Amino acid sequence: MAAVTVDSLLQNPTLLFRPKSKVLLKPSRSLDCSRNRKLLLSRSSCFCGFKIKPRQTSLVVRASSSETALIDNSDTFSTDDVLYKETFPVNRIEKVEGKIFIRLDQSKNQQDWQLTVGCSLPGKWILHWGVSYIGDSGSEWDQPPKNMRPPGSIPIRDYAIDTPLNKPSKGDMFHEVKIDFNPSNEIAAIHFVLKDEETGAWYQHRGRDFKVPLVDYLEDDGNTVGAKRGFGVWSGALHQFSNVLLKAEASPADSPNNNNNESKDSKNKNRHLEGFYEELSIVKEVSVGNLVSVAVRKSLETSKLVLHLETDVPGNVVVHWGICRDDAKRWEIPAAPYPPETTLFKNKALRTLLQPKATGNRSGALFTLDEEVFGFLFVLKLDDNTWLKFEENDFYVPLSGASSVLGQHGQSESTSEEISSNSYTDGIINEIRNLVSGLSSEKTQKTQTKEAQESILQEIEQLAAEAYSIFRSSIATFPEEDVAETDTDSTKPTVKISSGTGSGFEILCQGFNWESHKSGRWYMELQEKASEISSLGFTVIWLPPPTESVSPEGYMPKDLYNLNSRYGTIDELKVLVKSLHKVGLKVLGDVVLNHRCAHSKNQNGIWNIFGGRLNWDDRAVVADDPHFQGRGNKSSGDNFHAAPNIDHSQEFVRKDLKEWLGWLREEIGYDGWRLDFVRGFWGGYVKDYLDASEPYFAVGEYWDSLSYTYGEMDHNQDAHRQRIIDWINATNGTAGAFDVTTKGILHSALERCEYWRLSDQKGKPPGVVGWWPSRAVTFIENHDTGSTQGHWRFPGGKEMQGYAYILTHPGTPAVFYDHIFSHYRSEIAALISIRNRNQIHCRSMVKIVKAERDVYAAIVDEKVAMKIGPGYYEPPSGGPQRWSVALEGKDYKVWETS
Amino acid sequence: MEVSVMSSSQAKICKTELGCRDLRSCFGKTNYKNETFSRKPNSVSFDKQISRLRKAGLRFTVKAVHSEPILEAKSSTGSTSLDSLRLFVGLPLDAVSDGNTVNQARAIAAGLKALKLLGVEGVELPVWWGVVENEEMGKYDWSGYLAVAKMVQKAGLKLHISLCFHASGQPKIALPKWVMKIGESQLSIFFTDRLGQPYRECLSLAVEDLAVLDGKTPIQVYRDFCESFKSSFSTFIGSTITGISMGLGPDGELRYPSRHKPAKSGTITGVGEFQCYDTNMLNLLKQHAEANGNPLWGLGGPHDVPTYDQSPNISAFFNDHSGSWESPYGDFFLSWYSSELVSHGNRLLSLASSIFGDSEVSVYGKVPLMHSWYKTRAHPSELTAGFYNTASRNGYEAVAEMFARNSCKIILPGMDLSDKHQPCNSLSSPESLLAQIQTTCNKHGVEIAGQNLASGGLEQIKKNMLAENPIELFTYQRMGAHFFSPEHFPSFTEFVRSLNQPELQPDDLPQEEVEATESVQMSSDPNIHLQTA
Secondary structure (H helix, E strand, O other): OOOOOOHHHHOOOOOOOOOOOOOOOOOOOEEEOOOOOOEEOOOOOOOOOOOEOOOOOOOOOEEEOOOOOOOOHHHHOOHHHEEEEEEEEEEEEEEEEEEEEEEEEEOOOOOOEEEEEEEOOOOOEEEEEEEEEOOOOOOOOEOOOHHHOOOOOEEEOOOEEEEEOEOOOOOOOOEEEEEEEOHHHOEEEEEEEEEEOOOOEEEOEOOEOEEEEOOOOOOOOOOEOOOOOOHHHOOHHHHHHHHHHHHHOOOOOOOHHHHHHOOOOHHHHHOOOOOEEEEEEEEEEEEEEEEEEEEEEEOOOOOOEEEEEEEOOOOOOEEEEEEEOOOOOOOEOOOOOOOOOEEEEOOOEEEEEOEEOOOOOOEEEEEEEOOOOOEEEEEEEOOOOOEEOEOOEOEEEEOOOOOOOOOOHHHHHHHHHHHHHOOHHHHHHHHHHHHHHHHHHHHHHHHHHHHHHHHHHHHHHHHHHHHHHHHHHOOOOOHHHHHHHHOOOOOOOOOOOEOOOEOOOOOEEEOOOOOHHHHOOHHHHHHHHHHHHHHOOOOEEEOOOOOOEOOOOOOOEOOOOOOOEOOEOHHHHHHHHHHHHHOOOEEEEEEOOOEOOOOEEOOOOOEEEOOOOOOOOHHHEOOOOOOOOOOOOOOOOOOOOOOOEEOOOOHHHHHHHHHHHHHHHHHHOOOEEEEOOHHHOOHHHHHHHHHHHOOOEEEEOOOOOOOEEOOEEOOOOHHHHHHHHHHHHHOOOOOEEEOHHHHHHHHHHHHOOOHHHHOOOOOOOOOHHHHOHHHEEEOOOOOOOOOOOOOOOOOOOOHHHHHHHHOOOOOEEEEEHHHHOOOOHHHHHHHHHHHHHOOOOOOOOEEEEEEOOOOEEEEEOOOEEEEEOOOOOOOOOOOOOOEEEEEEEOOEEEEEEO | OHHHHHHHHHHHHHHOHHHHOOHHHHOHHHHHHHHHHHOOOOHHHHHHHHHHHHHOOOOOOHHHHHOHHHHHHHHOOOOOOHHHOEEEEEOOOOOEOOOOOEOOHHHHHHHHHHHHHHOOOEEEEEEEHHHHOOOOOOOOOOHHHHHHHHHHHHOOOEEEEEEEOOOEOOOOEOOOHHHHHHHHHOHHHEEEOOOOOEEEEEEOHHHOOOOOEOOEOHHHHHHHHHHHHHHHOOOOEOOOEEEEEEOOOHHHEOOOOOOOOOOOOOOOOOOOOOOOOOHHHHHHHHHHHHHOOOHHHHOOOOOOOOOOOOOHHHOOOOOOOOOHHHOHHHHHHHHHHHHHHHHHHHHHHHHHHHHHOOOOOEEEEEOOOOOOOOOOOOOHHHHHHOOOOEOOEOOHHHHHHHHHHOOOEEEEOOOOOOHHHOOOOOOOOHHHHHHHHHHHHHHHOOOEEEEOOOOOOHHHHHHHHOOOOOOOEEEEOOOOHHHHOOOOHHHHHHHHHHHHOHHHHHHHOHHHHHHHHHHHOHHHOOHHHHHHO
């Protein structure tokens, strides 16, 4: 590598173009470099990242030009049987690598120093630079002193200078600029970026300015160049390079004023200003012209047409082709035979890989076509999935009367020749840029428009949801619920499944607690209990989070597709789900979509690079969590601080998550979801996921705190339940939500004997269940609030009052595993059987008949009466209904009609 | 000069955060083109669009702009009036209900933002007489409405004001208290039916020039109200406020309250009753009959008419075959009855245009769509409402002529109604009546703005908006819980999108997109999308 000559840099590549009468020829220049070519059609990236590789001198610039037409007449055809012959110019954008070199050295008079910045790539380079002075705080630039500014400098406002890079001498291939300065100028650092005026691209260093420190106490922010490096590190090859530079060095403009500065500042003497030389690789997008030549002749033996296609586009080139039978140029597939290496593409076109020619970098193919074929259509597909087209259309070769008109590109011939005969660089580059942007603009624009549209639509939806919830809450009754209630009196309502409610008659069992991971065989243990759980009357069971996780409980997922967890293996999980299904239970998977733990660190040492099948990078992480340096958008919800929060606004993230949910449904057999920490992202995305995965039932954990005044919980928790309602609403009702409000109010009511809290101002239940019963999943405990964590434990000994409430009331009740397998078991079973017997469902009508200090009583659907609390209540006797006690326990009692 | 206009409009856009983006401006190139190029050449709007698009994060290359003509040719087919169509949404009727507070201001603010983003041009705000001038004559409280106007202005939307000199049943907004008090002792200020029942939701047209309101005539009171409105809202008029509609009777419409109670939906509505039985109406009728030499015809309305909910054939007057509506008496009565209505409309609209005519606002009046029984020869519903429109006579000529005379535009409600959704045997035809009124208006050069009566019916609205007769503006009724509900709002969004970009529809259907570009071949490869994006 090191032996590669730099001399070639100094050659002036003569770019040849010869006007030819028949054959359209565009000057083609191919800059060949030893690295892989990257062909870009997109112009979106405006600067490229740099890596410091000081020893790398890999650049080879070989100026080649196509001096001859690709198809030599004498080679393949004799002139007279050629029916058609055409050379199409094609333009590609190629990434060319080069170097930026930065050198700091002392000039001959030992006082002045010189900073040289150069670039080995052709272009109109501008150094955009400024300085910072000793004692400056912050990262602002300042104007350098006048005597530092090289000739041709233009001040940009009051903070920077633009100085063009020039070729040191005419024959040089590289551009450079030299800045002379005196270290006593109080300058702490020189900052710069490079700009290529031709393309408007800016070149930065690690996403920031280049910074050349002139004092040794500046902290390295990661964008420093030449820090702590002396001349001694130069390698031989570099030395060679530097000789070139030195040779070309102009005599520095000595400033006589500087002489008296020598003893000016004692601080200066402390500086260890050391010279350095550093090279940074740079990648520039350069447009490259190539040719595609087509010739058609008639085969004398077969009276078929033989089309010969050849190109100097490097690498594997696939011709994506077809024929047409009339002017409409509708693609058709011709009859065989096809050239070798031809495949059929989606019944729409054929693809032929061009075969390399023995001579040169060319490749080509021969196509045999029927005589009656009207035209030959093609586009070229390159190695890296770039497509080359003729202007914005398919290449078209007319075959009917092929010798006559050349069709569409007749015009462009004259225009491009005009351009090429004028100023080469500007004209061609602009044209190429237009062509490229023209090619891609429609598509990109479309996608950009789509994206913009989508984000606006989402914003509209959010606003509409907000407006809706306010307008709605000011209406005393909810039409949705009321309508549902009227049809349901005695006849069994028609069961309509929706993911927000399931059948409406669901009773949920939380099938694990905080300790379940400990045995390592939870799936197997639970399987033994399947029929028992089912026989208690549950319809849905919620399983622990199944993915590989950093924490054993599963809520810090890592590789989403790895379902071997502390609860068991993927196969055990599948077996479990199957046996749960067998006993008639629907199975909810606990899916953690809000955050995900990374597999590795990025270059800054931040854990935000993911592995496994979904190997996202920091674009998948929200931008507003400082811990994880995400490059995504701002979070659409609250942040969970222990792990990178996923940016659901990214299309690829959503696509991947939807696929994953689909896979879980398919592979494991999950029927629905319990969605973890949905506060962390917008409910509209949940809707998206649910629409895609079509669960039988879904419930979200939207857990935030209730309102307290002076340590005492407020009676009115409307704001709290409103937030949950808003979330449900954002999901468009496709998910239910845990009724945290009801749990909180039950806490206060039971703990403090304040049963009056169980009626809101309008005489309805004060939780989510009072406002949107069908979407409320009522519960009194879960793995976080209770179990061994006990973050917010239900008042001890009063659990059955809680269950007497939620299992008789509308909403979808959820029972915690620990309670099922405890001494409460038979009472819970009895309550469930009362609920099922009386067909109480998520939309049942509740009439609160008593909400006093020590007793709360309600009648549900006029079929079940209940009271909790030590106070007295008996359902009315002598009315139309006859009540009989169905269950009685400590401070609760339930009646049903007989 | 052009430059200065451009920059000022840009500045404005940057100032109002919402002005920067709306959905319409992002609905793809095709529509964008429409907006900017098929309108009058207008560099201001062009520039505005560009800057909006920039804000919305879109980049347009120069190339893309140049390639426009091709696309324009593609999109210009079919859509005639869409570019100029302006869509408004009504604010809740009780946005302000007690003078100085805005109800559900937060919801309205969110709603305004949503509408702005959706690309809706403005909102309509009903301003109630009974709210502003509730306590005593001449004492106006505009503060609540001013607050709404500010919200609308801040949201970057236009505002259309409906001055309501009538009362509302649901939500309950009555006439001003002091007017109702006068009405208690003086029932004759209200329209009255044959049985002597007064209609307390608006004043009888017959008292308009009588000094029944504490020494002032209703016309004077209305004038003072409008003047006060004009001076209070002077900073908005012509900028935020672009239209004012003058209340002309029950529900703000130019008509008699021929039905005292709103008709139940889905049932066949009766013919309604003539409302000429308050003493002042009877006086006018009497004078008119005497002047015509038929004093006996001036004693009351026709005797052989059905009651409110009856069908026309119950009694003789509206009978399609030799009903007395076709007799000389019938013609006498109906001519008088309808001409009184037209003169009433003329009084109010000339008042409105004299006050607002010098400002940059359009003045509107609402004409009802009395579509029941339209398929009979007599059109009894229209007759009782005051429109002498029958199989043999175009009663809307006089109306349209009156609007034209006052340079006012007509608001036509009921653009959501379609014949096929009418109850069978109702002999109703909203579509034909709409067509008749539109034709008549076109003849007189009166512009029409549309409204809907119920929510939904979006397909029919769209059909009407895209019809041959151009509607200059459509006001969709009305913001509220239902409007933003998951059952309704998505379809409204779709509706707005489809109005804005009917040509882009294939684009929304991914399959068709593939079809459409198949001949271009390149896109048949799935990779291409990723790669160019």
